[in-house]
Amino acid sequence: MPDWSYHAIFRPVLFRLPAKLARDFTLYAMGGLSRVPGGTFVIKTMGHMELSPILESELAGVSIQCPVGLSGGLDPHGTAHKALAQFGFGFIEIGPVTVREVSGVGDAVIQREEEQEAIVYPDGYANDGVDAIVRRLSKGTGHRLPHFVRLRPMPGSSPREALIQQQEMLLKLAPYAAGYYIDGLDEGWPSDEAAAYLAEVRRLAQTAAPGKPLLLYLPQSYPQGMLRQIATTAQLRSWDGVVVGDAMREGDGRRIRVGGPESLGASLSRVRLLREALGERSAIVAAGGVHQPQDALELLAAGANSVQLHSGLVYAGPGLPKRVNEAILYDRIRETKAPDLPSFWANWGWMSLLGIGMMIGGVLAWLIAATSVLLPYDETFLGVSRNVIRRFNPNLLHFMSHDRITLAGTMIAIGIFYYQLAHHGLRFGLHWARTALLTSCAVGFSSFFLYLGYGYFDPLHAVAAAMLLPMLLLTLRGLKDRPSRTPPGLYNDSVWRRAQWGQCCFVVLGFALAIGGLTISLIGITTVFVQTDLAYIGLTAEQLQAWNERLIPLIAHDRAGFGGALFSLAVAITASALWGVNQGESWLWWTFLLGGLPGFAAGLLVHFHIGYTDFVHLLPVYIAVALYAAGLYLMYPFLVGRANRTALSMIKES
Incomplete structure (x- = not known):
């Protein structure tokens, strides 16, 4: 409690x-x-x-x-x-x-x-x-x-x-x-x-x-x-x-x-x-x-x-x-000399590069999903081109694009969180930031195996994982905990009480996203579709299977991958909201803001762009956006306002 x-x-x-x-x-x-x-x-x-x-x-x-x-x-x-x-x-x-x-x-x-x-x-x-x-x-x-x-x-x-x-x-x-x-x-x-x-x-x-x-x-x-x-x-x-x-x-x-x-x-x-x-x-x-x-x-x-x-x-x-x-x-500790910060290449820099790599990968995935949708090896696996798929059912490519764009937005969000937690957390030896990062990374890399659930091996994802995994391993070298030198909150004032409600919004959001990610992964490796998906496509799963027996495994791979990425992001959000909300930590507020934008933008814009606007299907997204906006509004005075006040007082003292 x-x-x-x-x-x-x-x-x-x-x-x-x-x-x-x-x-x-x-x-x-x-x-x-x-x-x-x-x-x-x-x-x-x-x-x-x-x-x-x-x-x-x-x-x-x-x-x-x-x-x-x-x-x-x-x-x-x-x-x-x-x-x-x-x-x-x-x-x-x-x-x-x-x-x-x-x-x-x-x-x-x-x-x-x-x-x-x-x-x-x-x-x-x-x-x-x-x-x-x-x-x-x-x-x-x-x-x-x-x-x-x-x-x-x-x-x-x-x-x-x-x-x-x-x-x-x-x-x-x-x-x-x-x-x-x-x-x-x-x-x-x-x-x-x-x-x-x-x-x-x-x-x-x-x-x-x-x-x-x-x-x-x-x-x-x-x-x-x-x-x-x-x-x-x-x-x-x-x-x-x-x-x-x-x-x-x-x-x-x-x-x-x-x-x-x-x-x-x-x-x-x-x-x-x-x-x-x-x-x-x-x-x-x-x-x-x-x-x-x-x-x-x-x-x-x-x-x-x-x-x-x-x-x-x-x-x-x-x-x-x-x-x-x-x-x-x-x-x-406030009167003691702060210990020297580790060099970029000691540990935290590698995690920063991992975050940047996730952001770059997310942007590229978004561009591909918004244009060709399928990569050449996808077409080779299916044995048909995207033009054939479009002639068979115009909504099918749109549906696959919607899965891949939401994955891309989630990847960008993960990259922002990883970079921020590394730069402002690992670099300063914050134990909670290290725990948040390593737990999220463990989930993210483990979710790669979900791609194999229907027998589809994605070489691009495999190459990306092979490139990013060494960065994670290099991050683990010489990590040391240090006490925070940000002045903590000392009073039970209205700003602090208001921040408790904002923190509650983000913790609930994090748990909700975790449940959503697990659910999407489970669906991806079992039934693949929910009823609103099939209603949008206009075909049954049996009809899709009869037309091309490899089509559903490809879609399952996308869904399971997105679910795993969403769960990994949820871990980072939940851990940051549970452990990192301390007075004056303005960087964390900006992390929540910037990390949420690509994910929500991808989730909402692509649905409206392709016409998949079923209210029940999008209701969880609407609730998540409301929690996100409310949490940012309620925590701003505690995280950012108090940071600005501390900075001004330090300038005056100097």
């Missing part, structure tokens, strides 16, 4: 449901997908979250892939942890965990405060209990992310009772926890008893869970004055770190509120206070207020080592951890 699908499709539906039902449905759906064979691959493919080694760090001595964690309150039962681990998290919080199950308060329900972007939980203690959580963890989690477990006393416990509970939970969870968050400062105990409790918990942990880091959990409802007091004592420095919590207790009850406009400000002030008091040695986790990448950057700049996401995932979408990681990565 990437951001483009979340904001355009799922969020409008989910936000009409009760909050708990929407949460459970989403988590069960994602969790169910992750548990089926190939499910995690689908999740990774849709999001394409590749964590750079530059993001690797430590949290209180525990190695993490990136400084973004998942808050325990978002998925309290661990239903979708395997799926969520693919979203770009470096660690997962489990908790709160109590010694026995806490099922909640009465009939109260979870509520969303949409205008404030907050979530209200009726019971901040609710969880499955330590025994149920241990059973779940003992079965395996399906991922390798470290768990930090937040331990909390049962509601109404005294400090002595809480110590007994903590000892039991520390022992039971020791095999599964990378570290612990110790909660309980908002239990209402006197300050001296709370201080003694915390000191005793540290002592217990050294015996029950030796070597595991211990972080003190500071709820947002903990008074600022008391926080300042505890921060100035030596007591807090003895902990491995602190967690600035994401929940604000409301009133005297167990109801808590997560998120809201005041959450980030409260987290920032507490992080600054703690960093100043603790120095650089202690770890600080900021678990509240991150709803957009800029929020995370501000917390890290204030002194946090890591951030945790909760309500931000609900309101900003599941792509938030990826966007936060991209912002952190850019922030870390």
